[in-house]
Amino acid sequence: MDAEMRFGCPVAKRCGGCQMIDMPYAAQLSAKQKRVEALLRPYCAVEEIVGMDNPFHYRNKTHAVLAADRRGNVLSGVYRRGTREVLPLESCLIENERADEIIRTVRSLLGRFRIPIYDEDARRGLMRHVLVRTGHVSGQIMVVLVAASPVLPRKRDFLAALLKAHPDITTVVLNVNDRSTSMVLGKRDIPLYGRGYMEDELCGKIFRISPQSFYQVNSVQTEVLYGKALELAELKGEDILLDAYCGIGTIGLAAADRCARVIGVELNPEAVKDAAHNARRNGVKNAQFFCGDAGRFLMRMAEEGRGLDVLMMDPPRSGSDEAFLRAVLTLGPRRVVYISCCPETLARDLGVLTRGGYRAVRAVPVDMFPATEHVETIVLIQKKTS
Numbered sequence: 001m002d003a004e005m006r007f008g009c010p011v012a013k014r015c016g017g018c019q020m021i022d023m024p025y026a027a028q029l030s031a032k033q034k035r036v037e038a039l040l041r042p043y044c045a046v047e048e049i050v051g052m053d054n055p056f057h058y059r060n061k062t063h064a065v066l067a068a069d070r071r072g073n074v075l076s077g078v079y080r081r082g083t084r085e086v087l088p089l090e091s092c093l094i095e096n097e098r099a100d101e102i103i104r105t106v107r108s109l110l111g112r113f114r115i116p117i118y119d120e121d122a123r124r125g126l127m128r129h130v131l132v133r134t135g136h137v138s139g140q141i142m143v144v145l146v147a148a149s150p151v152l153p154r155k156r157d158f159l160a161a162l163l164k165a166h167p168d169i170t171t172v173v174l175n176v177n178d179r180s181t182s183m184v185l186g187k188r189d190i191p192l193y194g195r196g197y198m199e200d201e202l203c204g205k206i207f208r209i210s211p212q213s214f215y216q217v218n219s220v221q222t223e224v225l226y227g228k229a230l231e232l233a234e235l236k237g238e239d240i241l242l243d244a245y246c247g248i249g250t251i252g253l254a255a256a257d258r259c260a261r262v263i264g265v266e267l268n269p270e271a272v273k274d275a276a277h278n279a280r281r282n283g284v285k286n287a288q289f290f291c292g293d294a295g296r297f298l299m300r301m302a303e304e305g306r307g308l309d310v311l312m313m314d315p316p317r318s319g320s321d322e323a324f325l326r327a328v329l330t331l332g333p334r335r336v337v338y339i340s341c342c343p344e345t346l347a348r349d350l351g352v353l354t355r356g357g358y359r360a361v362r363a364v365p366v367d368m369f370p371a372t373e374h375v376e377t378i379v380l381i382q383k384k385t386s
C-alpha cells in the first residue's frame with residue numbers, strides 16, 4: 001500500500017460524512033489502531049488492523065436525499081453536516097460509481113417528468129430519497145425510491161426511461177415514508193420492477209437482501225471479517241452455534257457447514273424472513289432463525305438449560321445489554337466471537353464478560369469504513385479453564 005495514498009475530496013468539510021478523509025490512508029489506519037488499543041488495553045493485545053488495498057468506492061449502498069432549488073431544479077446529495085439542508089453532490093469517493101450514475105439519472109428524470117420533490121419544511125411533495133444497492137459479486141442492482149405517498153405519477157414512462165439508461169438495474173422498489181422523522185425508509189415497500197429484493201454472494205453463499213434488511217456496506221472487507229470470525233470460532237462438527245444479531249443470516253450460514261446446528265436471532269422481521277429464505281436458497285438444513293430481542297432470547301435459552309458451544313455476536317453500535325451478557329455467562333459457551341462496530345461499547349461489554357469468567361484472547365480490527373472514523377473489531381473470548 002502507498003503510505004501517502006490520499007482521498008482529496010472537494011466537499012469534505014461541508015459534507016462531514018468522512019471524518020478522516022483529509023488524512024493519508026496509512027495515518028487513518030494507525031489512528032484507528034491506536035483507538036482500539038487504548039480501549040482494549042485492560043483486556044488483550046490488539047493485532048494489526050486489516051486495511052484495504054483500494055479504499056475507494058467501497059460502499060455497496062448509496063443514499064441520496066432529494067431537494068428542489070428555488071427555480072425548481074432537482075438536486076440530490078447529502079445533508080450538510082449537522083443540518084437538514086441538502087448539499088448537492090455529483091459523485092462520492094467512497095460510494096459505488098455505478099450507483100452514483102444511477103442517482104444522477106433518477107434526478108434528471110424526476111425533473112424531465114416533473115415529478116414533485118418532497119419539501120421537508122412544508123411537508124409537501126412526493127420524492128424524498130433514492131437508495132441504490134449493488135451486488136458486489138452478483139452485479140445485481142436494487143433501486144429504492146422513497147416517496148411520501150404510494151402513487152408515482154408517470155410511473156411507466158419514468159421506469160422505462162430509467163431502465164433504458166441503466167439496463168443492469170434488476171429491481172426497482174417504491175418505499176412509502178409519509179412520516180417526518182430522520183428515518184430514511186418507511187414501512188411499506190411496493191415492487192415496481194423485478195423481484196423487489198436483490199441477491200449477492202458472500203463467502204460462497206447466496207443472500208437475498210430486502211430493502212429494509214441490514215447488509216454490510218463493504219463487501220470486500222466483509223469477506224475478510226467473516227473469514228477471520230470463522231477462523232477464531234474454531235468450530236467442531238458437533239457444535240451448536242448461536243448467531244446473535246444475525247441480520248439476514250450471513251455469518252451463521254457461512255458457518256453452517258462447519259458445525260452441527262446454527263440458531264440465529266434477530267429483531268427485524270424482514271431480515272429474519274430473508275435469513276430463513278437464505279438457508280433454503282443455499283440448501284442449508286441445520287439452521288433456524290428466530291425473530292426477537294437477542295437478550296430475551298438468550299435468557300430464555302438459559303432458563304430452559306439449553307446447550308450452546310460457540311456464540312458469534314454482532315450487535316449494533318449500542319452494543320449488547322445486561323440481559324444478554326448475563327445469559328451468556330449462564331449458558332457458558334466455550335468460545336464467544338464478538339464482532340463490533342463500536343470499540344467503546346465493545347470494551348464495556350468485555351468488562352462484563354471478563355468479570356464473569358471469560359478472558360479476551362485475540363483482537364483484530366478490520367477497516368470496513370475507510371475515510372470515516374468508524375472501525376470494526378473482532379475479539380475472541382474464551383472461558384477460563386481454571
Ligand code: SAH
Binds near residue numbers: 214245271294314
Ligand atoms: N450479523 C449481521 C447483522 C449485523 S448488524 C451481518 O453481519 O450482516 C446488527 C443487527 O442487529 C441488525 O440486523 C439489527 O436489526 C439487529 N438488532 C438490533 N437490536 C437487536 C436486538 N435487541 N436483538 C436482536 N437483534 C437486534
